[in-house]
Amino acid sequence: xxxxxxxxxxTELTAFLLELGLAxxxxxxxxxxxxxxxxxxxxxxxxxxxxxEARAGKGGNVAQRAQELARAAAARLGTPTGFARIEAVKGxxxxxxxxxxxxxxxxxxxIEDGAAFGRGPARGQRIMVEFSQPNTHKALHVGHLRNxxxxxxxxxxxxxxxxxxxxxxxIGDFGKDVLKWVWNYRKHHAGEARPxxxxxxxxxxxxxxxxxxxxxxxxxxxxxEALFHxxxxxxxxxxxxxRETRQxxxxxxxxxxxxxxxxxxxxxFESDFExxxxxxxxxxxxxxxxxxxxxxxxxxxxxxxxxxxxxxxYRVLVILRSDNTALYATWDLVLAQQKFKDYPxxxxxxxxxxxxxxxxxxxxxxTLELAGIAEIKKAAHLPYEIVNLPGNxxxxxxxxxxxxxxxxxxxxxxxxxxxxxxxxxxxxxQTRAEVAWAVGLxxxxxxxxxxxxxxxxxxxxxxxxxFNGQGAPYIQYAHVRANSILRKAGGDLPASAMPTYxxxxxxxxxxxxxxxxxxxxxxxxxxxxxxxxxxxxxxLAGAFNDFYNACPALTAEPPVxxxxxxxxxxxxxxxxxxxxxxxxxxxxxx
RNA sequence: GCACCCGUAGCUCAAUGGACAGAGCGCCUGACUUCGAAUCAGUAGGUUGUGGGUUCGAAUCCCGCCGGGUGCGCCA
Numbered sequence: 001x002x003x004x005x006x007x008x009x010x011t012e013l014t015a016f017l018l019e020l021g022l023a024x025x026x027x028x029x030x031x032x033x034x035x036x037x038x039x040x041x042x043x044x045x046x047x048x049x050x051x052x053e054a055r056a057g058k059g060g061n062v063a064q065r066a067q068e069l070a071r072a073a074a075a076r077l078g079t080p081t082g083f084a085r086i087e088a089v090k091g092x093x094x095x096x097x098x099x100x101x102x103x104x105x106x107x108x109x110x111i112e113d114g115a116a117f118g119r120g121p122a123r124g125q126r127i128m129v130e131f132s133q134p135n136t137h138k139a140l141h142v143g144h145l146r147n148x149x150x151x152x153x154x155x156x157x158x159x160x161x162x163x164x165x166x167x168x169x170x171i172g173d174f175g176k177d178v179l180k181w182v183w184n185y186r187k188h189h190a191g192e193a194r195p196x197x198x199x200x201x202x203x204x205x206x207x208x209x210x211x212x213x214x215x216x217x218x219x220x221x222x223x224x225e226a227l228f229h230x231x232x233x234x235x236x237x238x239x240x241x242x243r244e245t246r247q248x249x250x251x252x253x254x255x256x257x258x259x260x261x262x263x264x265x266x267x268x269f270e271s272d273f274e275x276x277x278x279x280x281x282x283x284x285x286x287x288x289x290x291x292x293x294x295x296x297x298x299x300x301x302x303x304x305x306x307x308x309x310x311x312x313x314y315r316v317l318v319i320l321r322s323d324n325t326a327l328y329a330t331w332d333l334v335l336a337q338q339k340f341k342d343y344p345x346x347x348x349x350x351x352x353x354x355x356x357x358x359x360x361x362x363x364x365x366x367t368l369e370l371a372g373i374a375e376i377k378k379a380a381h382l383p384y385e386i387v388n389l390p391g392n393x394x395x396x397x398x399x400x401x402x403x404x405x406x407x408x409x410x411x412x413x414x415x416x417x418x419x420x421x422x423x424x425x426x427x428x429x430q431t432r433a434e435v436a437w438a439v440g441l442x443x444x445x446x447x448x449x450x451x452x453x454x455x456x457x458x459x460x461x462x463x464x465x466x467f468n469g470q471g472a473p474y475i476q477y478a479h480v481r482a483n484s485i486l487r488k489a490g491g492d493l494p495a496s497a498m499p500t501y502x503x504x505x506x507x508x509x510x511x512x513x514x515x516x517x518x519x520x521x522x523x524x525x526x527x528x529x530x531x532x533x534x535x536x537x538x539x540l541a542g543a544f545n546d547f548y549n550a551c552p553a554l555t556a557e558p559p560v561x562x563x564x565x566x567x568x569x570x571x572x573x574x575x576x577x578x579x580x581x582x583x584x585x586x587x588x589x590x
Numbered sequence: 591g592c593a594c595c596c597g598u599a600g601c602u603c604a605a606u607g608g609a610c611a612g613a614g615c616g617c618c619u620g621a622c623u624u625c626g627a628a629u630c631a632g633u634a635g636g637u638u639g640u641g642g643g644u645u646c647g648a649a650u651c652c653c654g655c656c657g658g659g660u661g662c663g664c665c666a
Contacts, residue, residue, distance in 0.1 A: 030606080030607095030608090032606075032608080032609095035609060035610095036609095043609090045608065045609085047608075047646055047647065048646080050646065051645080051646040051647085052646095054646075055646095061646090062646035062647085063646065063647090065646090066646075089609080090609060091608090091609085091646090092608085092609065133666090135666075172666070175665090175666075176665085177665085177666080270666095293663090293664095297663075297664075298663065298664040299664090300663050300664085301663095302663090311592070311593095312591090312592055312593080312662085313592080313593070315592085315593090315662060315663075316662090316663040317663075318663050318664050319664095320664080321664045322664060323664085325664090327664070327665075327666080328665075328666050355594080355595070355660070355661085356660060356661060356666095357661085357666080358593090358594065358595090358660090358661075359593075359594080359661055359662065360661090360666085362593095362594095383594090383595085385595075385596085385659090385660090386660090388659095392658075392659070416628095419628060420628090422628090423626085423627080423628060424626080424628095439628085447602090450603085451602090451603065451604095452603090452604090454595060454596070455595095455596075455603080456595090456596075456659075458602080463601095463602075463615080466615080467628055468614090468615080468628060468629090469613090469614045469615055469628095470602090470603085470613070470614045470615085471614090471628095473628050474614090474628075474629090476628085477626085477628050477629070478629090480626075480628090481625080481626060481629085484625070484626060485625045485626095488625060489625085523606075531603095531604085535604065535605095535613095538604095538613080538614090539613090542613085545629065545630070546630085548625080548629085548630090549629085549630055549631085552624085552625060553625060554625045555624085555625075568625095589626090590626095590628075
């Protein structure tokens with residue numbers, strides 16, 4: 001936010017180093033925030049320069065020399081315009097902002113930009129984020145929620161950072177599992193209609209039933225294979241039934257997406273690639289890239305052999321079953337290309353899929369690269385770890401340990417309603433219902449995106465329904481408090497004015513976090529890390545609470561009151577913007 | 591066997607290669623006639639799994655080892 005001031009300092013420092021016959025370190029000056037609580041400014045160190053100098057010849061004590069250079073640089077710079085003071089400490093050059101002037105600038109920017117505060121300039125680049133990827137005829141559980149939240153939040157962050165984002169979904173609407181469901185439905189539920197509510201839950205129950213029935217039915221697999229051939233031949237009864245039941249799942253998904261505040265720009269279906277996938281496999285065989293072992297074996301791509309690898313790195317990719325049926329890889333080979341056909345100006349094609357499929361994507365992308373698909377270099381898999389149960393136990397529908405999404409959402413919303421009843425009994429029912437949804441959903445979404453993608457998430461009911469501490473309700477509560485003060489202040493915000501009093505360290509700390517928000521957005525986007533936004537939002541809420549306790553606004557003297565009300569408005573806006581990126585609502589009351 | 595991921599306070603997790611490794615939860619002690627206690631203040635808690643290496647500087651980068659997890663020619 002203060003690039004102009006920083007660049008002026010860099011120019012001076014470069015000249016200073018030149019005079020001493022020293023060079024700017026490779027990569028330029030590295031700036032960091034002052035680590036002192038309540039102090040606000042930037043710092044850079046001279047260790048690298050001193051070390052380079054020592055290596056070049058004369059040796060010497062690096063730490064001592066760094067401090068010497070820092071001291072000389074401080075003397076040379078004097079007190080630069082825009083800064084309150086400058087100091088050299090332990091090899092660091094510390095520059096302290098004029099908090100009143102800078103604070104005013106930060107607060108004004110946040111208020112003026114409003115919902116756009118933190119937004120980056122348009123990059124003119126386009127990215128597709130594929131996420132969610134549910135399978136029809138199956139249930140949704142908390143594992144799916146992590147994917148949905150990660151993908152949705154990432155898409156929001158990328159868009160806010162300046163990317164042109166396409167949100168894509170890839171629905172698993174075909175394959176053996178789907179026909180297994182259809183097979184069981186025809187046998188045991190023919191003519192039965194979908195329930196009015198919790199459709200995906202019901203679809204999942206029937207899927208579990210189908211799995212059990214198939215195990216006890218010696219003719220089952222043959223019958224399912226027959227269904228497959230009828231579907232492929234366009235048999236009206238089967239295709240219609242498949243289409244109708246698929247729609248039940250899609251209706252259920254849309255209901256959940258709507259509840260979660262998720263939308264997509266482009267939807268792909270596996271079934272759409274059944275034909276083209278097989279044609280592409282034939283092409284790969286024809287070109288000698290794939291080996292056809294049918295009917296004894298499947299169609300495979302021997303990647304390591306093609307690459308001349310001694311070690312097994314890419315291994316073998318199966319792209320068509322020996323019985324000619326398609327599988328995941330068949331569809332993925334053509335889908336990857338289809339995305340670039342649909343969006344020729346795509347710069348990045350991102351797949352948000354759990355880590356267990358890392359090798360699969362490595363294989364698919366490498367196969368396409370060998371096939372000469374140049375754009376595939378723009379495709380990337382973003383792996384994330386799965387959601388487990390305590391004791392590092394993987395959820396299993398067979399063991400009945402899966403936490404179904406609809407059930408989980410209901411529990412969380414009910415719990416939020418209870419807490420709201422206790423802490424704010426005067427709310428009217430309509431508002432309370434809205435608050436319960438906002439807080440309950442926020443609480444369950446947050447922990448799934450507030451950790452690094454490489455970390456396994458552990459689900460347990462107690463912590464999932466605990467609304468205290470580091471979580472979405474904490475941030476929402478800070479937002480509510482800010483809103484409450486502004487409401488009591490009444491009327492319009494005071495006009496912008498530079499504070500004429502010495503800012504409290506708590507105010508400075510809060511302003512510093514507001515100022516950092518735009519850079520945090522950029523970093524989160526470039527590293528694909530939602531964690532950076534959640535951490536910043538928690539710190540911001542914490543800083544606001546510290547400020548709230550230390551710095552009364554409504555009862556303060558007019559000039560103090562005026563600046564604090566504006567600071568509160570800026571904090572409220574930034575909290576709301578952060579939550580919006582995470583796909584979490586910021587209620588006015590709770 | 592090969593590949594990838596994880597190991598930081600009792601638990602769950604942070605920490606652009608930089609200054610004393612930080613939060614929450616839990617334990618204990620306090621704060622609501624004072625802008626909303628879903629909050630806050632305070633106490634206690636660490637040889638960052640381990641051994642080397644690179645570097646002025648390593649929780650962070652490289653190598654070995656230990657422990658845990660995941661994937662590996664017809665599941666998605």
